[in-house]
Amino acid sequence: MTPLLKELGAATGLLLLFLAVIASAETLIRRRRLAAETARKTVHLAGGLGCLLFPLLVSSWVTVLCLASGFACILYFGETRRLLQSLCAVKRKSRGSLLFPISILILFVLSKDRLWLYVASLLVLVLADSAAALAGTRFGHRFYQTSPTEKKSLEGTLAFCAVGFLAVYLPLWLLADIPQAACVLTALLMALLLAGLEAVSIGGTDNLFVPLATLFLLWKIPDKPQVEILFQVLSLFGVAFLVVIANKRYETLPVRPLIILTLTTYAAWSLGSLDWLIPILAGFILYNQLCAPCLPRPPDPSARKLLRPLYPSLLILFFANATFALSVWHGPFIAATATATSLCIIDRFLADPAHPLLGGWRLAAATLLPGTLSLLLCTPLQGRVALLAIPALVSVCAAVTLLYKGLAGAFPSALPWKYSVSVGAGVAALAYAGVQCAGFVPALDPSTWKEVFRCP
Numbered sequence: 001m002t003p004l005l006k007e008l009g010a011a012t013g014l015l016l017l018f019l020a021v022i023a024s025a026e027t028l029i030r031r032r033r034l035a036a037e038t039a040r041k042t043v044h045l046a047g048g049l050g051c052l053l054f055p056l057l058v059s060s061w062v063t064v065l066c067l068a069s070g071f072a073c074i075l076y077f078g079e080t081r082r083l084l085q086s087l088c089a090v091k092r093k094s095r096g097s098l099l100f101p102i103s104i105l106i107l108f109v110l111s112k113d114r115l116w117l118y119v120a121s122l123l124v125l126v127l128a129d130s131a132a133a134l135a136g137t138r139f140g141h142r143f144y145q146t147s148p149t150e151k152k153s154l155e156g157t158l159a160f161c162a163v164g165f166l167a168v169y170l171p172l173w174l175l176a177d178i179p180q181a182a183c184v185l186t187a188l189l190m191a192l193l194l195a196g197l198e199a200v201s202i203g204g205t206d207n208l209f210v211p212l213a214t215l216f217l218l219w220k221i222p223d224k225p226q227v228e229i230l231f232q233v234l235s236l237f238g239v240a241f242l243v244v245i246a247n248k249r250y251e252t253l254p255v256r257p258l259i260i261l262t263l264t265t266y267a268a269w270s271l272g273s274l275d276w277l278i279p280i281l282a283g284f285i286l287y288n289q290l291c292a293p294c295l296p297r298p299p300d301p302s303a304r305k306l307l308r309p310l311y312p313s314l315l316i317l318f319f320a321n322a323t324f325a326l327s328v329w330h331g332p333f334i335a336a337t338a339t340a341t342s343l344c345i346i347d348r349f350l351a352d353p354a355h356p357l358l359g360g361w362r363l364a365a366a367t368l369l370p371g372t373l374s375l376l377l378c379t380p381l382q383g384r385v386a387l388l389a390i391p392a393l394v395s396v397c398a399a400v401t402l403l404y405k406g407l408a409g410a411f412p413s414a415l416p417w418k419y420s421v422s423v424g425a426g427v428a429a430l431a432y433a434g435v436q437c438a439g440f441v442p443a444l445d446p447s448t449w450k451e452v453f454r455c456p
Contacts, residue, residue, distance in 0.1 A: 003059070010057035011067060014050065018071060021046040048126030051104050055115055064108045068101035099207040100125075107211055116175035121214040123167035124194060128160045129206060132198060135159035144255035145299075147202045161195035168214070178222050185229040186221045192236055193217065193263070200259050200303070228453040232270055239266045242281065250288035257303035264310060271321040272330075275381055275446035279334045279374040280313070283341035286373065290345050290366055294352040308419060309340035312426040330444040331389060331436050332429040334378075335396055338370035339428035342401040343421040350408055363405075371397045382445050392441040393432060400428045 025043045054064060103125060111117035136156025143151045169187035172178050178186075197213055198206045221229060243262045247253050253261060261284070268276040300306070313336045320329035345366040371393045379386045404424050435441055 007058065007060060007063055011063050014053065014057065014067060015070075017050050018047055018067075021050065022074075045126055045130045047100070048122060051122060051126075052119065054104070054108055055118055058108075061105070061109050061112075064105050068105040072098055072101045099204060103208050103211045107215060110215055116171045117215065117218055119175060120168050120171040120218060121211045123171065124164050124214045125207065125211040127167050128164035128194070129198065129210065131163040132156040132160035146200065146256045150202050152199060157195050157199045160198050161191045164194050165191035168218075172222065176222070179226070182222055182226050182229060185226060185233060186218075189221060189229060189233045189236065190214065190217050192233070193266075196259050196263050200256050200263070225453050228449060231453075235269060236266055239269055239277070243284075246281070246285060246288075252288055253303075253306070254299050257300060257306045260303045260306060264307075264314065267314070268317060270449075271317055272326060272333075273447045273449060275330060275378050275444075276317065276333060278377045279337040279370075280310075282373050282377060283337055283370055286365075286370055287341055287344055287348075290362055291348045293354075294348050295354060297348070297351070304418075309344050309421040309425060310337070311422045312336040312429050313340065316429060326446055326448055327443050328436075329433075330446045331393065331441070332433045334371060334374050334444075335393055335432035336425040336429035338374055338393070339397045339400050340421055340425040341370040342366050342397060343404050343424050346401070346405055346408065347421065367398045367401045368394055378444070378446075381447055385442050385445050389441050389444060392435050396428050396432045396435065400424050400431070 021043055028042075058064060104122070107118055107121050111121065132152075133156065135158070136153035139155045140153030142154040144154070145151050165187045168190050169183055172183040172186060173180060176183075194210055194213060194217075198210055201209050221232075224232075240262045243258065243265055247258055247261075265277060265280050268280050313333055316329050316333045316336060320326050320333070372390055375386045375390050375393060401424075404420070432441075436443055
């Protein structure tokens with residue numbers, strides 16, 4: 001048999017398998033032998049396990065692309081036109097069925113020739129996610145809101161964490177050439193992080209975010225020294241403790257935004273170092289301290305008001321880590337984070353009818369403190385270079401902050417726009433990067449975990 005005929009035969013067999021899974025679920029739900037959510041998860045589980053055959057039967061990504069595209073169209077039209085009861089009978093709105101085949105394609109392409117990488121990412125997507133849904137449905141008692149129309153359970157999150165550990169550990173142990181201790185520590189760290197990510201994913205987006213995050217973490221973690229992986233596990237607990245204690249002091253965030261802030265803060269710590277964590281924690285504390293006179297804001301389970309100001313900071317963090325240019329981008333990161341803090345404080349006062357204007361010492365503190373405090377706290381780690389950066393950083397942040405306040409006063413109906421803080425923080429980061437590139441201020445020198453754990 002020629003390779004082409006073999007490929008076509010494998011594709012046809014997989015196509016028939018997936019159609020049989022959907023047809024069986026449809027038959028059972030129409031005969032009222034399966035509940036809507038159970039039928040949906042049955043398709044997810046059986047179809048996902050069938051995708052484990054891709055690396056064994058299919059050699060070309062084009063074949064997977066054709067299968068994924070075809071099923072994405074079938075699932076999309078079946079759900080939107082309400083043709084497939086196993087997908088559209090659930091009341092909540094979800095795009096998980098459409099994102100699922102897209103994730104499979106990405107995993108197949110990016111994990112080429114590394115079976116353990118594909119298997120681990122797919123098992124987390126299929127088994128851990130299904131375990132979370134089933135545990136939440138059957139045993140869920142402690143629920144938390146993730147959106148105005150969606151909630152998840154603590155029991156489901158714990159089930160995801162437990163099954164996610166096994167889904168990562170077993171492929172690493174059986175299929176990869178990695179020491180067993182490293183497998184255990186990697187699986188533990190990833191289970192905790194992925195459980196948090198799944199907990200905050202809404203609308204079925206976990207079908208995309210969870211496998212991609214699994215792939216990314218499996219690229220980054222297993223090759224690290226075992227003592228560093230253990231340190232990262234303990235660090236995750238430490239960061240979560242600090243964020244929870246700070247939030248309990250100010251009672252600012254509900255559960256989902258609190259998890260997102262914890263993951264964001266840990267990302268700054270893990271992908272950067274303590275130097276990158278300081279601006280985020282300092283900004284959170286300063287924001288709550290200076291906004292204490294304002295009326296409490298309504299809960300925001302979507303966490304969009306928390307995430308949007310941090311978009312430039314997160315983009316800089318991931319770019320700096322990916323390009324190994326942490327020293328080049330640390331200054332712009334602090335500029336973006338400090339400016340976002342200042343602009344969020346101004347927005348908080350603008351939205352409060354009792355304190356619509358921010359002036360006097362509070363305006364000065366909101367303008368000057370975020371950047372100054374961040375660099376002062378970094379001084380013990382970076383030395384004199386952090387002190388030298390204060391004038392330029394504070395000038396950039398103050399200029400953007402005061403301009404923003406002036407525009408908000410002149411155009412009260414236009415500001416705050418939902419992305420205005422993101423744009424302001426991005427402008428501040430670019431401005432500081434320009435000042436640094438021109439040589440007016442030296443590049444900061446943040447510490448890195450590579451220096452800590454790999455120095456001779």
